Amino acid sequence: MSAEPVTGVAVGYDGSREAIRAVDWAAAEARARGTPLTVVHVWEIYIGNPVAMPMVDLGEVAQQTLDGGVAHVHKTAPGLEVRGVLGRGQAAAALIDAGRTADLLVLGPRGIGGFAGLVLGSVSAQVVAHASCPVVIVRGDPEPPPEDGPGRVVVGVDGSPASRAALAAAFAEAGLHGLSVHAVVAWESVPVDDLPPLADEAGMRQAAEARLARMMDALRDSHPGVEVRAEVVHGAPREVLTQAADGARLLVVGSRGLGGFRGLMLGSVGQALVQHAPCPVAVVHAPDDDTGD
Known part of the structure; x- marks a missing residue:
C-alpha cells in the first residue's frame, strides 16, 4: 500500500461490475462531501502448482486494473480529486488499513475472485467487523429515484x-x-x-x-x-x-x-x-x- 495516508472516501475496486457500481456510488459521495476519492486495488498470488500459473506479469495486470478504475472516475466524475492505490496481499487487511485514516470505505457485495480479488463474499465480513471507519456495501439500486418527496x-x-x-x-x-x-x-x-x-x-x-x-x-x-x-x-x-x-x-x-x-x-x-x-x-x-x- 502507499505510504501516503488514505483520506476522504476510499473504494475497493477489482474490475467487476459490482466494483464499478461501488466506484460510482463512492465518487458521488466524495463529491458531496468535498473530499478526495481513493480507488484501492489489492492483488495476491495464490501459491499452487507452478505449471498452472499463468505466464503473465500479475503485478502489471493489477496495475492495469487499478488504472482502469481511476480512468472510469475521470470519465464519469470529471473534476473530482482521485488517486489510485495498489496493494499486494490480503484484500481485507489492506482495506482495513486504509480505513484507519479514511472517512468512509465503500465496497461492492462481491468480487471476481482470483489474483485480482476483493472476494467480497468473505472480505466484506472482515472489513465490516474490523474497519475503524464506517463501511458501505453497495447493494441493490444505489440511488433509486424517489416517488414521493426526497429519498x-x-x-x-x-x-x-x-x-x-x-x-x-x-x-x-x-x-x-x-x-x-x-x-x-x-x-x-x-x-x-x-x-x-x-x-x-x-x-x-x-x-x-x-x-x-x-x-x-x-x-x-x-x-x-x-x-x-x-x-x-x-x-x-x-x-x-x-x-x-x-x-x-x-x-x-x-x-x-x-x-x-x-x-x-x-x-x-x-x-x-x-x-x-x-x-x-x-x-x-x-x-x-x-x-x-
Missing part, C-alpha cells in the same frame, strides 16, 4: 452505542444529500415469563418509543432541514429493516447492538443485511469512548 436514509436503532453512532451518521448523510431519515426500532414480543416484575410489554414499548424520541431530539436540532420519521415496528430486526429499506438510498446500522429495545442484535443482523438488503448498507461502529447513556 430516504433508513437507520436501525436499538439504543446501543453503535446504533446511536448509526443514527448520527444517518442524519449527516441525509443532510448532505437532501434526504429524509426513517428511524426504525424492531420490536419482538416479549414472552410473559421473561418480563421483570411489575413490568408489562405495552409499558416497555412506550418506554422504547420515548427513548427513541429523546435520542433524536438533539439530531433534529442540529439538522433542522432533515425530515424525520420514527417508528417502532413489530417483527424480527432482519425482516423489519429489510422491508423498511426497500427503495431507500441507504440503510445504516450499528456494528452490534445491545438488544436494548428487544432486538437489533447487529453482530448477526448487520451481517445478514450486508448480504441481503435491497439497497446499499452502511455499518457504523460505536466510538471507543462511548459508554452509553
Whole structure:
C-alpha cells in the first residue's frame, strides 16, 4: 500500500461490475462531501502448482486494473480529486488499513475472485467487523429515484452505542444529500415469563418509543432541514429493516447492538443485511469512548 495516508472516501475496486457500481456510488459521495476519492486495488498470488500459473506479469495486470478504475472516475466524475492505490496481499487487511485514516470505505457485495480479488463474499465480513471507519456495501439500486418527496436514509436503532453512532451518521448523510431519515426500532414480543416484575410489554414499548424520541431530539436540532420519521415496528430486526429499506438510498446500522429495545442484535443482523438488503448498507461502529447513556 502507499505510504501516503488514505483520506476522504476510499473504494475497493477489482474490475467487476459490482466494483464499478461501488466506484460510482463512492465518487458521488466524495463529491458531496468535498473530499478526495481513493480507488484501492489489492492483488495476491495464490501459491499452487507452478505449471498452472499463468505466464503473465500479475503485478502489471493489477496495475492495469487499478488504472482502469481511476480512468472510469475521470470519465464519469470529471473534476473530482482521485488517486489510485495498489496493494499486494490480503484484500481485507489492506482495506482495513486504509480505513484507519479514511472517512468512509465503500465496497461492492462481491468480487471476481482470483489474483485480482476483493472476494467480497468473505472480505466484506472482515472489513465490516474490523474497519475503524464506517463501511458501505453497495447493494441493490444505489440511488433509486424517489416517488414521493426526497429519498430516504433508513437507520436501525436499538439504543446501543453503535446504533446511536448509526443514527448520527444517518442524519449527516441525509443532510448532505437532501434526504429524509426513517428511524426504525424492531420490536419482538416479549414472552410473559421473561418480563421483570411489575413490568408489562405495552409499558416497555412506550418506554422504547420515548427513548427513541429523546435520542433524536438533539439530531433534529442540529439538522433542522432533515425530515424525520420514527417508528417502532413489530417483527424480527432482519425482516423489519429489510422491508423498511426497500427503495431507500441507504440503510445504516450499528456494528452490534445491545438488544436494548428487544432486538437489533447487529453482530448477526448487520451481517445478514450486508448480504441481503435491497439497497446499499452502511455499518457504523460505536466510538471507543462511548459508554452509553
